[in-house]
Amino acid sequence: MASEVQKRTFGSAATHIQRNPAYSELNSDDVSYFKSILGDNGVVQDEDRIAVANVDWMGKYRGASQLLLLPKNTTEVSKILSYCNTRRLAVVPQGGNTGLVGGSVPVYDEVIVSLAGMDKIISFDNVNGILTSEAGCVLENLSTFVENEGFIMPLDLGAKGSCQIGGNISTNAGGLRFIRYGSLHGNVLGLEVVLADGTILDMLTTLRKDNTGYDLKHLFIGSEGSLGVVTKISVLTPAKLPATNVAFLSCNDYTSCQKLLLAARRNLGEILSAFEFMDHHCIDLAMRHLEGVQNPLPASQYKFYVLIETTGSDESYDKTKLEAFLLRSMEDGLVSDGVIAQDISQASNFWRIREGISEASVKVGAVYKYDLSIPVEKLYDIVEEMRCRLGDNAEVLGYGHLGDGNLHLNILSSKYDDSTLAQIEPFVYEWTSSQRGSISAEHGLGLMKAEKIHYSKSPEAVQLMASIKKLLDPNSILNPYKVLPQSVL
């Protein structure tokens, strides 16, 4: 079943992956052992519950696991992995299962280890804004918690209501605050990780600075659960600033969007907190499929739309600054039309459009999603080239985090089919590679792109990654078939 579904979606690549016969198959002794350490409640064999954990939220990737484990603490995770390593049982660590590349569901019969039961906040230092929690905490819950203390999480993304912080870190999630607060490599202070053999690696410092030896935690940020299972985290949370303003603007061409970005960096400077861009196909889609959402600029049809957010400490000053910026940008001809949200509900509406594009996309039928880093000046070229290639066969959407050079390319079609896929791939990867771009800016490689890593990484780098994988997980039990090509392992 697994390979059939993968074939449907991802064509020839996924069908080449065979179940690795080195892995053992689960037996009743294994289940008894897991019950002995986790209790009956921690060992799920119920078909319906397992079915949910076997498939990703888009319904694209479906595994055939027969066992879902729910550890309650690090020691239990350690015992699970130690046992699986000895028994050569393959394991998929699972957070909120909100990923887009098939990284968090089994491919075959891997044991699913869910972190959902480890959702406690351990401590919060409200002088320095340092949060320590278990890995299974849902991002939105952490957000609410730290906001009540006067701080914010350094990351925010559309999936916040389901995604877990451990998964965010394991996939190096980017999201909407990246332009202001940067990468998790800069914001994560410490991790506790359980290695494949059950070793608990305590790197759970809460210090902002620590140059004692190699900073190992970075190996686990973005390695998609293939080097270890993140069990606890500490993260730096910036102070919450009281004044947020959101503007929704339109531009007539892509060059104006770029110039507007540069102008925003210069003139909004320290208060700029988001610069999101969408082409008009995205707006049309959002208006068709998102309930209760209004077009903030309904008067005319524009080619491009930009959402700018500022966050600062002075409401009226920041707003005046944003208004002045908007006025000047209109005078300079960069912006055709624009509006600043007058209240929270209007601001939410603006954000709902941007954040809802992904949700709206999946309502059409089939959606081929690509997440690319491309130098900003070339970023929209691939969207136009793709439109030419596909003609009437598909609708091509371009949107994303322009301030980070991150394009989300969504290709909508009535159904998945191999001929459409063949027009998209490998072209999209080859094109991105030719620009020295990244074929995965923030989504990761997962199952979808494990075999495509060479488009963005040198052979020497991939070889070293494989060596590190073998060092940390010699039996390759952690999240198999993902991240790295099978040929190098």
Add this chain to the structure above:
Amino acid sequence: MASEVQKRTFGSAATHIQRNPAYSELNSDDVSYFKSILGDNGVVQDEDRIAVANVDWMGKYRGASQLLLLPKNTTEVSKILSYCNTRRLAVVPQGGNTGLVGGSVPVYDEVIVSLAGMDKIISFDNVNGILTSEAGCVLENLSTFVENEGFIMPLDLGAKGSCQIGGNISTNAGGLRFIRYGSLHGNVLGLEVVLADGTILDMLTTLRKDNTGYDLKHLFIGSEGSLGVVTKISVLTPAKLPATNVAFLSCNDYTSCQKLLLAARRNLGEILSAFEFMDHHCIDLAMRHLEGVQNPLPASQYKFYVLIETTGSDESYDKTKLEAFLLRSMEDGLVSDGVIAQDISQASNFWRIREGISEASVKVGAVYKYDLSIPVEKLYDIVEEMRCRLGDNAEVLGYGHLGDGNLHLNILSSKYDDSTLAQIEPFVYEWTSSQRGSISAEHGLGLMKAEKIHYSKSPEAVQLMASIKKLLDPNSILNPYKVLPQSVL
């Protein structure tokens, strides 16, 4: 000679290190080979020039190398390392040699590979502020270059006139802009690194986001040249904001300093760019030993001094904000006295005091320097405890980057002696460890603290570091005796 000098400075620990007999000794064939690839100018045997490279700037660490190599490009670095690896010749990579822990000078007869000849700027993307350069560029030169383009380097430190960006990255330098722009792990976008066997690892992306496989560059950020030699770098440079304001304040007690930090985070928010703290011993020392420096608050003797810098886009607004903050802090009793610099020269004077403490310290005679990360509320306790322990035998100074929880503890004495050292160590490390602090916040471990890593890292973490060292440098030719304890290698 080497061990004698180390004994003088660092007591018993360093004398335990023996030259590793596995390393070959340099012979004339080696020198001929190096001349064949680097030319005569790239191979330095002149005693005076080598003497300079054999010793650190404080004169604490002195090696006995007989050869200094000056490669001009990555291929030459690759050939050098490939040869040294085959011949088992140990190597010390050297940047500006401004480190404080003996990481950049030989311990015995290691070949010194200086990056000074690789000082070209490769490209600058002035839309996104992305700088790509060779590793030997001096930080101040890069700063000047990007400032002319309207950007700033994300790091700044006292040694900027000599330190090189490759060394900054290899040591994960922190410095004065950390509170605003964070760690190099967040700001470095790409690296080119030559591995011990000469393999050139191209990770020189200029993308802000790239989640394709393990982010290997982080292994080389802060590993002090022991895993590879950084040859090229790309780094994100923030937009230069036009308005900088600097205030110099005094507080009567340490609790007020902490409260002031919290208030600054809340009220100065997005424009806060430095929060440096000094006790009055530092000010006294600076006034005695730094030429042309004036005490900004001469009216009275205060216990603590704080330098606050703001950087923003609006000169008059920012200044008004800082003035209001200062006034409120005085009303609240947090600040005893304070002054805002009225011009650049006054601002430079404020900064000169803070940046000159290290320079003034070495003029006294002997200085035992410690660089600790400690939870802010406990940070000054170690200074006071140390003062009690040492009594009249030494002058104890506490200063540092309070906003980052980073204390610089300097202990001044007329000369180095074992009994003073025995009163300081291992106490300072044990105390820091008991607070779950870091015994090296930003200076690294180098030779000075390689054997002390266990005070800040778990045995499992140190073991994994050793495994990674063996994987990347199986003959252990890169920067031997440093970073990790000999016992685990």
